[in-house]
Amino acid sequence: MSDDKMQDDTKRVEAIRDILFGQQMQQYDQRFAALEEQLRERLQAAEQDTVRRLAELQKAASAEFTALREQASSQGNEVEAALGELTQSLSRQRDELLTSLSDQLDAAERKAVSRQDLALWLRELADQIDPG
Numbered sequence: 573m574s575d576d577k578m579q580d581d582t583k584r585v586e587a588i589r590d591i592l593f594g595q596q597m598q599q600y601d602q603r604f605a606a607l608e609e610q611l612r613e614r615l616q617a618a619e620q621d622t623v624r625r626l627a628e629l630q631k632a633a634s635a636e637f638t639a640l641r642e643q644a645s646s647q648g649n650e651v652e653a654a655l656g657e658l659t660q661s662l663s664r665q666r667d668e669l670l671t672s673l674s675d676q677l678d679a680a681e682r683k684a685v686s687r688q689d690l691a692l693w694l695r696e697l698a699d700q701i702d703p704g
Contacts, residue, residue: 590597
C-alpha cells in the first residue's frame with residue numbers, strides 16, 4: 573500500500589469515527605471544558621480566600637504583638653516603680669537599724685562606764701573596809 577492510500581484510509585476511519593462518536597466526543601469536550609472552568613473558578617476563589625485570611629491573620633498577630641509590647645512596657649514600668657519603692661523602704665529600714673544599733677552601743681558604753689565606775693568605787697570601799 574502506498575502512503576497516499578493509507579492516509580485516505582486513515583481519514584475515512586476518522587470520518588466514520590466522527591459519524592459514530594462525534595456527538596459524544598463534543599459532549600465530552602464540553603463537559604471537560606466546563607469542569608476546567610469550574611476548577612479554575614474554585615482555585616481562584618480559594619486563592620482569594622487564602623490571601624484574605626492570611627491578611628486577617630497578619631493583622632490580628634500584629635495587633636496582638638502591639639498589645640503584648642504595651643503590656644510588657646507597662647509591667648516593666650510597674651516593676652521599676654515597685655523596685656524603687658522597695659529600695660527606699662530598705663534604705664529607711666537600714667537607717668533605722670543603724671540608728672538603733674548606735675543608740676544601743678551608746679547605752680552599752682554608758683553602762684560599761686558605769687560598771688567601771690562601780691567597780692572602782694567598790695574597790696575603794698573594800699580598801700577602806702579592809703586596808704590590809
